[in-house]
Amino acid sequence: MTPEWEALIVGINRYPEYTNFNDLTVAALDGENVAQRLEQYGYEPFRIQDLPLGLTQKGAGELSSTGLVKLEELREAVANLFNPPPPNQPPETGLFFFSGHGCRQEVDGQQDVFLVTSDAFPDVGIYGYPLRELGQQIATSPVKQVVIWLDCCYSGELLSLLPFIPTDKAYCLITATRS
Structure with a gap:
């Protein structure tokens, strides 16, 4: 049986030097704090998945073994939350929290915003998880x-995806910045 409320909590502090993004100091802790509040005060019990794995099981300020979150790992986790493969049933409520770097880039002549993953490599055109893909999910x-x-730069761009979001759902969209 699938829990009715599921959450994917992502807090990325670690960005290797080749990414051109500086390490962050509180993104993982923010994710851990959100997960703890959901567990303590959530209206319904949430089944929580976290990235990096083990994020919510560490003590304050500690990271999981590597603290890295790769694009394919994030892509699969988002797909499993919003469109789980059979025989899994979707939750009634799905919550996605992301804290880390965000960036805006032009790709194939189109502006897009990316949730920057630890394996982003801008010099070769790899930026992270596109908000457009999140909208499609x-x-x-x-x-x-x-x-x-x-909770990232350019997160307000999510609101520009509203034309892609169907009206047969209830939404709560929270962004840290304007577009």
Whole structure:
């Protein structure tokens, strides 16, 4: 049986030097704090997945073994939250929290915003998880209540995805910045 409320909590502090992004100091802790509050005060019990794995099981200020989150890892986790493969059932409520770097880049003549993953390599055109892809996951999702909480630069661009988001769901969209 699938829990009715599921959350994917992502807090990325570590960005290797080749990414051109500086390490952050509180993104992972922010993710850990959100997960703890959901567990303590959530209206319903949440089943929580965290990235990097083990984020919420560490003590304050500690990172999991590497603290890295790769693009494919994030892509798969988002897909599993909003569009789980059969025989898994979708949750009634899906919450996605991301804290880390965000960036805006032009790709194939189109501006897009990316949730920067630890394996981003801008010099070769790899920026992270595109917000456009997140919008597509939400648009095709059977999840009835969607909560998206983005704590990164350019997170307000999520609001530009509203034309792609169907109206048959309840939404709570929280962004840290304007577009």
